Amino acid sequence: MAEDVLASLTLTAALxxxxxxALLILAPPLAWWLAHTRRRGAxxxxxxxxxxxxxxxxxxxxxxxxxxxxxxxxxxxxxSLTGQPLAFTFSGLVLASIIYSLPFVAQPLTASFxxxxxxxxxxxxxxxxxxxxxxxRFMLPLHRRALVAAGVLGFAHTVGEFGIVLMIGGNIPGETxxxxxxxxxxxxxxxxxxxxxxxAILLAASLTALTLTYGTLRRx
Amino acid sequence: MSLxxxxxxxxxxxxxxxxxxxxxxxxxxxxxxxxxxxxxxxxRLIAGLSRSPDFHVALNGQDxxxxxTHRRPISMTLQQPALFPHLTVAGNLRAVPGxxxxxxxxxxxxxxxxxxxxxxxxxxxxxxxxALARAYLKPAAxxxxxxxxxxxxxxxxxxxxxxxxxxxxxxxxxVIYVTHALSEVVQIADHxxxxxxxxxxxxxxxxxxxxxxxxxxxPLIDTGAILVVEFxxxxxxxxxxxxRIGTQTLRVRGNLSQAPSPLRVQIPARDVALALVRPVGTxxxxxxxxxxxxxxPTPDGAVFAELDCNGQPLRAGxxxxxxxxxxxxPGMALHALVKSVALDVRGGWAQLPE
Numbered sequence: 001m002a003e004d005v006l007a008s009l010t011l012t013a014a015l016x017x018x019x020x021x022a023l024l025i026l027a028p029p030l031a032w033w034l035a036h037t038r039r040r041g042a043x044x045x046x047x048x049x050x051x052x053x054x055x056x057x058x059x060x061x062x063x064x065x066x067x068x069x070x071x072x073x074x075x076x077x078x079x080s081l082t083g084q085p086l087a088f089t090f091s092g093l094v095l096a097s098i099i100y101s102l103p104f105v106a107q108p109l110t111a112s113f114x115x116x117x118x119x120x121x122x123x124x125x126x127x128x129x130x131x132x133x134x135x136x137r138f139m140l141p142l143h144r145r146a147l148v149a150a151g152v153l154g155f156a157h158t159v160g161e162f163g164i165v166l167m168i169g170g171n172i173p174g175e176t177x178x179x180x181x182x183x184x185x186x187x188x189x190x191x192x193x194x195x196x197x198x199x200a201i202l203l204a205a206s207l208t209a210l211t212l213t214y215g216t217l218r219r220x
Numbered sequence: 221m222s223l224x225x226x227x228x229x230x231x232x233x234x235x236x237x238x239x240x241x242x243x244x245x246x247x248x249x250x251x252x253x254x255x256x257x258x259x260x261x262x263x264r265l266i267a268g269l270s271r272s273p274d275f276h277v278a279l280n281g282q283d284x285x286x287x288x289t290h291r292r293p294i295s296m297t298l299q300q301p302a303l304f305p306h307l308t309v310a311g312n313l314r315a316v317p318g319x320x321x322x323x324x325x326x327x328x329x330x331x332x333x334x335x336x337x338x339x340x341x342x343x344x345x346x347x348x349x350x351a352l353a354r355a356y357l358k359p360a361a362x363x364x365x366x367x368x369x370x371x372x373x374x375x376x377x378x379x380x381x382x383x384x385x386x387x388x389x390x391x392x393x394x395v396i397y398v399t400h401a402l403s404e405v406v407q408i409a410d411h412x413x414x415x416x417x418x419x420x421x422x423x424x425x426x427x428x429x430x431x432x433x434x435x436x437x438x439p440l441i442d443t444g445a446i447l448v449v450e451f452x453x454x455x456x457x458x459x460x461x462x463x464r465i466g467t468q469t470l471r472v473r474g475n476l477s478q479a480p481s482p483l484r485v486q487i488p489a490r491d492v493a494l495a496l497v498r499p500v501g502t503x504x505x506x507x508x509x510x511x512x513x514x515x516x517p518t519p520d521g522a523v524f525a526e527l528d529c530n531g532q533p534l535r536a537g538x539x540x541x542x543x544x545x546x547x548x549x550p551g552m553a554l555h556a557l558v559k560s561v562a563l564d565v566r567g568g569w570a571q572l573p574e
Binding site for chain 1: 267268269288289290291294295296298299300302303304305306315316317318351354355358364
């Protein structure tokens with residue numbers, strides 16, 4: 001029983017960490033583009049990024065489940081690339097989590113990037129700094145607090161994921177059975193003692209992580 | 221060697237800048253205008269921070285249209301110091317790609333003791349010095365200053381102005397200096413461009429431009445006249461320096477014995493009054509013998525009296541009533557009472573006592 005919890009805890013941590021790392025690589029360039037582009041298509045892209053905030057996770061999960069089937073485009077191309085299926089696997093969960101948690105990382109970054117003083121961008125240009133270098137070497141460190149906040153939100157949101165995991169991950173121990181699913185199982189089978197332990201771990205871990213992060217942000 | 225600026229640039233909101241200029245490829249060119257005249261826009265077009273297919277910038281015949289800002293061989297300071305707030309002074313300086321002569325720059329701008337500080341811990345003047353040092357570190361063919369003194373208080377301005385003048389003289393590179401205050405550049409500018417409402421209304425050597433402007437200038441850029449004078453003597457008891465214009469003299473407060481000679485002084489038209497006879501019993505120290513050469517009405521109801529002072533043009537701003545009362549006709553001999561003289565003396569403005 002305790003092994004169940006430990007396995008789910010490790011899996012949840014691995015899923016949240018992988019998703020957060022992936023999002024911290026993908027989201028900053030996207031957020032920078034959204035913050036500064038004047039292209040017409042930008043509002044459509046922004047809406048797509050924000051969509052998981054609005055849609056019930058089951059809707060997203062349903063479409064992802066269809067796309068990840070062995071004979072569907074996403075599942076098939078993944079299979080030909082890696083030889084592995086995507087649905088009901090850890091990789092499938094990571095991919096879904098990236099999409100699902102994207103707005104929680106991209107939105108605070110976009111807001112922070114939009115507040116970059118124009119004269120700093122101008123100054124970098126007249127100093128002879130190329131746009132890519134300007135972004136990587138100067139803008140990311142300048143917005144490091146927003147990056148930390150976005151990372152924490154992305155991590156926390158992935159830990160709290162339930163509906164989408166249920167749709168595309170199923171309930172495979174060590175592969176897709178994350179803590180939130182385990183808790184659901186335990187309550188379904190009326191095992192309240194175990195449910196208390198799982199719920200308490202989720203609660204304590206989330207609260208500790210958030211408190212530590214906000215404490216760090218406060219100290220600057 | 222020259223900088224060509226040609227074309228038009230329309231901003232959303234209706235403002236349009238037009239220019240067809242050939243600026244000298246050496247010395248200091250000052251672009252002067254009130255706010256909204258388009259002077260900063262013109263500088264941003266040179267830097268490539270603003271761009272338009274209808275506006276062309278070329279240095280020595282080399283077209284810059286395809287060059288993004290970071291590839292243009294320019295050094296520039298903006299109206300704000302615009303330092304990276306998360307980096308120390310040293311970090312800000314080392315951010316310049318290919319930065320050479322680091323030691324020289326920190327010494328020159330007096331930054332040795334500040335290298336470990338963050339911008340938030342610096343005064344406005346110190347921040348602007350870091351911005352100048354940062355520009356100095358970049359190898360450039362053309363220097364651009366966008367109102368480098370405007371964001372500073374009077375004290376910081378007085379400290380930075382001589383540093384800036386010295387920098388302009390010693391760079392050996394063409395400098396474009398944008399300002400709304402002619403007095404700021406009167407000593408250093410070799411060439412003036414006057415902008416109003418997006419149009420170039422005067423361009424050329426300072427004395428010539430100031431004398432030929434017959435445009436209703438706003439009081440802010442009352443260019444008046446620029447006279448070339450020579451230091452004559454210093455009266456220690458009264459702390460007054462005597463300056464010579466041909467056979468006549470001007471007296472200004474302060475010791476100018478160390479100032480470069482000849483000096484250029486700016487006399488705004490609104491600070492010159494006219495009298496038919498040399499007045500007695502007045503506190504005004506400066507009274508110049510002049511000849512009236514012309515009268516130019518301005519649309520706001522005033523009159524510019526164009527004067528000749530020992531072969532140099534001077535200008536007085538008077539009312540139409542005074543014109544009638546004095547029965548002014550070109551060719552008349554008059555006395556010009558000068559209320560103030562602006563000149564840059566090691567960064568401090570010597571103002572003539574009234």
